[in-house]
Amino acid sequence: MNGFMTVLKRDLHLAIRQGIDSMTVVMFFVLIVIIFPFGVGPEPNILARVASGVIWVAALLASTLSLERLFQIDYEDGSLELLSLSSVALEVIVLAKVTAHWLTTGLPLIITAPLLAVLLNMNKEGLLVLILALVVGTPSLSLVGAVGAALILGARRGGVLLALIILPLYLPVLIFGVSAVDAIINGFEAKAQLLILGAFFLAALPLCTWAAATSIKQAIE
Amino acid sequence: MNIFSAENLFCVRGGRTVFTGLGFTLKAGEALVLVGPNGSGKSSLLRLMAGLLKPASGILRWGAEEISEDPEGHGGRLHYVGHHDAIKPVLSVSENVSFWASLMNGGSGNGETTLGALNTLGIGHLEKVPGRFLSAGQKRRVNLARILSTPAPLWLLDEPTTALDRESITSLETAIIHHRAGGGMVVISTHSDMQLANHQVIDLAGFAETCPMLEHSL
Numbered sequence: 001m002n003g004f005m006t007v008l009k010r011d012l013h014l015a016i017r018q019g020i021d022s023m024t025v026v027m028f029f030v031l032i033v034i035i036f037p038f039g040v041g042p043e044p045n046i047l048a049r050v051a052s053g054v055i056w057v058a059a060l061l062a063s064t065l066s067l068e069r070l071f072q073i074d075y076e077d078g079s080l081e082l083l084s085l086s087s088v089a090l091e092v093i094v095l096a097k098v099t100a101h102w103l104t105t106g107l108p109l110i111i112t113a114p115l116l117a118v119l120l121n122m123n124k125e126g127l128l129v130l131i132l133a134l135v136v137g138t139p140s141l142s143l144v145g146a147v148g149a150a151l152i153l154g155a156r157r158g159g160v161l162l163a164l165i166i167l168p169l170y171l172p173v174l175i176f177g178v179s180a181v182d183a184i185i186n187g188f189e190a191k192a193q194l195l196i197l198g199a200f201f202l203a204a205l206p207l208c209t210w211a212a213a214t215s216i217k218q219a220i221e
Numbered sequence: 222m223n224i225f226s227a228e229n230l231f232c233v234r235g236g237r238t239v240f241t242g243l244g245f246t247l248k249a250g251e252a253l254v255l256v257g258p259n260g261s262g263k264s265s266l267l268r269l270m271a272g273l274l275k276p277a278s279g280i281l282r283w284g285a286e287e288i289s290e291d292p293e294g295h296g297g298r299l300h301y302v303g304h305h306d307a308i309k310p311v312l313s314v315s316e317n318v319s320f321w322a323s324l325m326n327g328g329s330g331n332g333e334t335t336l337g338a339l340n341t342l343g344i345g346h347l348e349k350v351p352g353r354f355l356s357a358g359q360k361r362r363v364n365l366a367r368i369l370s371t372p373a374p375l376w377l378l379d380e381p382t383t384a385l386d387r388e389s390i391t392s393l394e395t396a397i398i399h400h401r402a403g404g405g406m407v408v409i410s411t412h413s414d415m416q417l418a419n420h421q422v423i424d425l426a427g428f429a430e431t432c433p434m435l436e437h438s439l
Contacts (some may be wrong), residue, residue, distance in 0.1 A: 007325050010312075017311035078305025085271055086324045087297025204413055 003088030004096045011100030021066060022104040029062040029109055033116045044121045051120035052130055052181035058116075059109050059134065060141065062169050066105045067145040067153070067166070068159040070097060071216060075153045081220050088211040098146045098209070106138035122181075129184045129194075133177045136197040142200070143208035144169050151213040153219035172200055223249045223284060223374055224405055225270075226404035232265050232281035239265050240428035243279075243419070247408070249374070250401045252417050255410040257425030263410035264304070266425065267379045270302045270408060281431040297325070299375040300368035304383075306360040307367075314339065317352055318366050325371040338369035342392050367391075369396055376400060376407040382415060390415065 015022055038056050040046055076078040084090050117127045124217055148166035152158035180193035230243040239262035247253055255263040268274040270281065272292050281288045286294040308317055318337045339345045342362045349353070355363065361384050368376060376397075382390050394416050397407055409415065 003324060006320065010320050013316075014309060014311060034360060076305075077309070078303055078307040079309070081303060081305070082307050082321065082322075083300055084271065085296040085299065087293050088324060089293055141252065 007096035015104040032058040048121040051122040070149040102142040126185045143204040145210040150215040227281045243291045247402040252420035260402040261425035306364040308352040322370040
């Protein structure tokens, strides 16, 4: 637990000192969503219809953008080797880094999402469910993304490769995240979709942590 | 008494045999120097010792226990200095060192021991300077301060004198003498001549003979 906190504090510290990264992700997210009405036209009904999908897709892309650096910098400057040599299990370190990643990118996305949802004419019920779905869903994005980030270590042009690896794996989160909002807007319950998102997170938590740690061990050999 | 030993190590990198049939025994307070031409496997051997690499065959032991059985436990008793210095450009020198110290100690980085370690290597005055302003030699000294800031019985140093001036090399030699006097072991690969009292030497050029049968199967 101490090792977890030590690495988490250090990563948050680093993220705050070089605040650009986390800001870029949020700006990217906002920009994608804002560009959309220019493409599909400003008709309020159309916007309300696509709002949840646009916000979710933008969140996926923004999350992909920031993941490339999750392990890459530590890998290049030798820190990852030393982290893996510490008495703290590598899985715990991965989990700490993923948590820091979520706090510095996932959380700001959730905070900005309501604003964008209003901009796209989403109603109040939809907005609440969207936030709930993002809260349950974005940690899974960070976890699944960590596996991709660990797999691309050592590869050149890793960013593009990363997107190719993880975007297909994001599909379940996207499908249930969007359908939760659609359900509530059309007058149905959204509980089932949210529970499935939760289940996806609970399954990703041990599996992705283990997979990312294993592929890091492979990368530093 | 701690004994770090290996027998019959066989190391393959990228399908090529680096060395074969290598063994050593290191007791508390002893030093081992690895020599050999470039590419003869000095770094690979150090990485095997650290557990970063797995040998294709052969066993590394700490006392009676194989290190592959408890990689975290082994990681906790060694300090490894590799080719990279792992200095974060946005963190100050003391933050860099105390992070690793607290990770080793499981939570408590002590400001005094950090400063003590920095002073030993003559960089106490750089305590507050961010990592990005350091020269190559200063970065290496910060990395060495990291291993001085927390005790660990085994030091694995891969070309530790790279970029160091004569004065810092002397401080490192003194630190190694203290470490050995306290029962610590040290393994160093080096091209420059460091002054170490009564040490063992492994010349990796002598273990480079190829093993045709295995090469075929790879």
